């Protein structure tokens with residue numbers, strides 16, 4: 236049975252609201268999509284405990300088999316709760332529910348056998364005689380009838396991630412699991428293969444059918460690992476096949492624009508710079524120019540630590556395009572950064588004849604209507620913006636070079652859309668401050684060349700970084716005041732605490748109030764992601780111009796913000812940030828020859844990992860070292876699953892940072908197959924071609940398809 240053809244209509248008939256949420260929240264449109272919606276973590280539930288053995292203090296979770304034999308309502312008002320007694324023959328414990336009490340007594344019948352799973356908590360009760368007694372309870376336990384579940388509930392159990400919206404229509408992990416059970420029970424024949432017999436044999440993979448069944452309902456830990464391996468292999472193989480076949484196609488069929496001239500625009504900027512380019516910058520400009528002069532399309536990654544002068548290189552490269560009669564575009568991940576680039580670049584080009592414009596999601600319609608025809612006619616030579624640049628309405632006259640200031644925030648497809656704006660693709664320069672291992676980079680960006688700026692502008696000093704506990708607040712503010720008196724500017728950064736926009740905003744506003752009280756004599760500006768663009772621009776401007784001495788901000792300032800006079804950064808709740816984010820943030824200071832200081836503030840309750848991150852930050856300034864330490868800390872995947880890193884957002888199961896081996900195997904395999912059969916026409920490759928085209932469509936990468 237080809238489940239990919241079967242639509243999710245059947246479910247639609249009975250539960251349309253659930254189907255709608257599935258589509259909108261997790262891109263599940265068909266049964267097949269649901270089978271490829273994998274658990275994000277697993278819990279080992281192979282053991283059934285005995286109540287007589289439970290130690291409520293040291294056991295994070297317990298699983299019991301027994302019966303409920305009494306329900307009782309206790310308490311009043313907010314503390315009203317339903318209490319039940321659960322007996323497994325070796326003892327009794329109490330079960331407690333605080334909300335939605337009525338359905339529970341109907342759903343879980345007295346005297347029937349259940350498998351119970353939950354976290355035990357211990358309560359100390361005073362007895363009438365004055366002594367105290369310990370009682371073990373489980374609040375909101377999970378209860379299942381044993382025979383109701385696929386392969387039973389005992390064993391390794393997957394958990395599916397759900398969003399708030401999903402929960403609102405009762406799409407909990409359990410419901411998803413139940414839906415998957417139904418699909419699997421209805422599929423009588425093995426799922427049809429997506430990899431050829433040769434590949435399966437050579438790499439000793441398990442079949443797709445076995446992999447899908449075991450990824451959802453693992454029969455054993457070994458089979459779970461084999462299933463994960465097989466599905467990661469498949470995913471990375473098609474990713475590589477897609478990227479490499481597109482690269483081959485490009486190489487064969489696409490000529491690159493040739494930028495022969497180094498003309499007046501380039502020299503205008505170079506001659507007006509108040510400083511010399513560093514040796515590394517000179518080398519990189521040369522590499523880029525040579526590349527754009529070969530007649531081949533450039534696809535280049537520019538790596539350089541924070542503050543190493545990448546933006547300047549981007550601009551010089553774009554001027555080479557304009558010198559040769561082409562347009563250039565810069566796409567950045569945030570509006571704040573787009574505005575800043577626009578302003579810096581306009582300032583640098585002031586006095587030249589070059590026309591630069593800014594286009595973001597919030598550019599007013601009237602302005603947009605005036606601007607777009609000028610982009611189409613070629614009058615506007617440089618367009619800077621956010622992903623508003625990839626909208627269909629934006630047409631260029633002759634786009635020669637696209638610079639993507641990456642920071643891993645754009646997906647492969649978004650980038651591709653921008654360089655599909657000409658019949659002939661423009662040269663592409665991707666900038667990143669996060670060093671990426673080469674294989675990883677190749678996977679994300681395709682076949683590409685790499686330029687590295689491995690030198691900071693002269694006179695830069697490492698940022699002195701300290702860790703301080705919150706109670707030292709007053710001393711820190713005293714220090715801040717002294718620095719401002721010396722003419723310096725200060726960033727105070729607040730993290731996103733609740734992942735809830737309203738609460739985060741309240742946190743930031745409270746922070747702003749508190750800082751304003753401490754420094755009534757200074758101007759303080761505030762920037763966060765939910766501000767209206769005009770307001771954001773004004774607040775940024777206050778800091779850029781020096782009118783405001785302190786900027787209170789969220790991580791919107793993380794990428795690219797460049798205020799050279801800012802030399803102090805205070806990061807509140809630093810334990811909540813990841814390493815690369817801390818490094819990016821810290822990179823906002825120390826951008827001149829002045830000594831800069833970064834203070835990481837935390838409370839005393841630090842996890843071991845957070846403590847390590849803070850120590851790494853106080854010990855190292857070099858982005859390459861920090862990236863390595865970061866990879867080490869995040870370590871290989873475990874049963875508990877790991878939060879997706881930015882690179883992986885398009886992948887369902889593989890993690891590029893952890894699956895390096897599989898990445899290498901699949902890359903070599905894809906290369907070998909394409910070298911031998913570039914159009915995948917040989918009989919043994921027909922299946923691969925079919926799946927590659929399907930993969931490209933599903934991943935909205937039609938542009939990568941081979942004909």
Ligand SMILES: Nc1ncnc2c1ncn2[C@@H]1O[C@H](COP(=O)(O)OP(=O)(O)OP(=O)(O)O)[C@@H](O)[C@H]1O
Pocket residue numbers: 510511512513516539540541542543544545546547548668692693794795796797799822823826
């Ligand atoms: N060769 C140089 N000598 C002195 N200053 C320089 C040099 N090159 C760039 N700068 C200045 O250093 C600062 C940082 O440069 P730029 O913003 O280009 O860095 P970046 O690599 O893009 O940084 P980030 O990754 O943090 O965004 C800017 O103020 C820029 O004008």
